[in-house]
Amino acid sequence: MTDGLDLYRGMRLIRRFEDAVQALFQKGEVHGTTHLYSGQEASAVGVCSSLAAGDRVAATYRGHGHALALGVSPQGFMDELLGRATGVCGGRAGSMNVIDLEHGLMGCYGIVGGTMAAATGAALAFSLRRQPNVAVAFFGDGTSNQAYFAECLNFAAIRSLPVVFCCENNLYMEYTPTETVTAGAIADRPRALGIATEIVDGNDVFAVRQAAASALELARSGSGPVFLEILTYRIVGHSRSDPGAYRKPGELDEWKKRDPLLLARRALVDEHGFDEAEVDRIDAEVERQMETIVENALAAPWPDPSLPVEQFAGGAR
Amino acid sequence: MSEIEFRRAIFEALDEELARDPAVVHFGEDIAAAGGVFAVTKGLAERHGERVFDTPISELALIGAAYGSAINGLRPVLEIMFGDFLPLVMDGVINQAAKFWYVSNGQGTCPLVIRSAVGGGVRFGAIHSQMPAPWFQNVPGLKIVAPALPGDAKGLLLSAIRDDNPVLFLEHKHLYGVKGPAGTGEAIPLGVAAVVRAGSDLTIATAMKSVHEALAAADELAGDGIDCEVIDLRTLRPFDVPAVVQSVERTGRLLVVEEAPRTGGWAGELVAEVAERAIGSLDDIWRLATPDHPIPFSPPLEDAFFVNAQAIAASVRSRLGR
Secondary structure (H helix, E strand, O other), X not given: OOOHHHHHHHXXXXXXXXXXXXXXXXXXXXXXXXXXXXXXXXXXXXXXXXXXXXXXXXXXXXXXXXXXXXXXXXXXXXXXXXXXXXXXXXXXXOOOXXXXXXXXXXXXXXOOOHHHHHHHHHHHHHHHOOOOXXXXXXXXXXXXXOHHHHXXXXXXXXXXXXXXXXXXXXXXXXXXXXXXXXXXXXXXXXHHOOOEEEEEEOOOHHHHHHHHHHHHHHHHOOOOOEXXXXXXXXXXXXXXXXXXXXXXXXHHHXXXXXXXXXXXXXXXXXXXXXXXXXXXXXXXXXXXHHHHHHHHHHHOOOXXXXXXXXXXXXXXX | OOEEEHHHHHHHHHHHHHHHOOOEEEEEOOOOOOOOOOOOOOOHHHHHHHHEEEOOOOHHHHHHXXXXXXXXXXXXXXXXXXXHHHHHHHHHHHHHHHHHHHHOOOOOOOOXXXXXXXXXXXXXXXXXXXXXXXXXXXXXXXXXXXXXXXXXXXXXXXXXXXXXXXXXXXXXXXXXXXXXXXXXXXXXXXXXOEEEEOOOOEEEEEOOHHHHHHHHHHHHHHOOOOOEEEEEOOEEEOOOHHHHHHHHHHHOEEEEEEEEEOOOOHHHXXXXXXXXXXXXXXOEEEEEEEOOOOOOOOHHHHXXXXXXXXXXXXHHHHHHOO
């Protein structure tokens, strides 16, 4: 049973995990690039906390939050980001491509729109196998201008596939304000195809959870795909090298006042009857948890490059 | 021995696998109600119901449907009508399907097949006649199957559908109406070449329609006292390099014939593989491929463009100084 404190803990873990990734990146321990999820935690936690066993999620290259919200081991995930043998993919995937089938994560996709395609396929399998599961695709506002968007919405609609399309609209496609390169409103596009569509405050984890629960129920009932536009904001750069110079003056400060963790804390105390001290205790526990995770990850073994690698499943041919 | 038409062989493989394994599904544009633009899948939907279905013209969604369902319990066979449309599915094939098993560290497999009609010589012009094999040749994790003979087409497709890796299954549109021995009708392992004509002076390694051209050239050259061995590669990735090496160790000469532009094609790759392993056995090694320009439409231009039996025979005579 998930309660408000669990939702808060889930979001707190993602935020502190991303802080730790950033710190490790600056120390040269996390290699390549990273796309942090900070600021968007309510979306992943609100949606993933509503899933049933066997449901599948396709996450983006900004996928740390989705993975952690699904219950992927934060230790295994951190080990993966550091390229260690103990990572969830043995160090083969890294930040942008993690797969953890045991926790329903069918993949994180480095190409914009790939999640919609993957989730549509998973939903096709559920549909034909009469399996009572739903596939979820997370993607950003920028995906709305990809061919995948139009094709997958239509394909899912004509076959009434059990898929929930979660568009995390954080206003920017990389560095470019999405509104400057997008005609009309994103939500009008699925609506034009007759797809049930809802726009939700993506910084309010309780609102996201409620919207996601309804969407999942509808999709699971066999009535076809559902589209959620989840309005949120990324409070860090697009990737590690982005100072965010494109933001409008004051915009970041305004959104920080609506930080999903702040909103959740306020709701837990004001509306759900929890003490500040209970919330503080979660913060402290997550703090200790992350310290241990970082310590363990830095000590984890590297993969052995001398081990033979097969090209194909099932042998050389 | 009974004969079978190439397109019928494809149908039988699909029909048998759909009947044998409830996880197998087949979908694509015009394949169900219309039976396919090359009339390969006529009647298949009637026999297998909802597991054979028509789709919108949405190649990106289709490869997503194939990939996503393949990693979630199905064994999809997707038809991409013409090989020239395969560039549209490259993201799904290269970035998703072919990487899934490796990147996931073996958590799961991605058993999908893409059937596609390929090749030229049918007056379809530059963008309905191409050979996509080289475009996919350097994608680890992907298999490329390219049958020449009807009996092989069935056995190889059976294996492709049962394989746990993504497989690109290329059907040369010139071969659909070709008849040949049905063979055993059993699965034929992927990655294994076949010697379709034994000979002692020269090895010709090739695939698909070019196997038929090579066999005709070998007949012609036999009249000149040149005894050609012809190897049907059958799988273009992975190559059966040992089979070719074994052959050239006897014949001392290798000609690779590829229906695709010379630059960056698989013929160059096979020549390199064989040269690296058997340079000491080789008196000569070369390749014939198509020119490095788009496929022309006009019949005399198109006819001159492809490497046919006469071109193979002429090239062999010239290299052997006959």
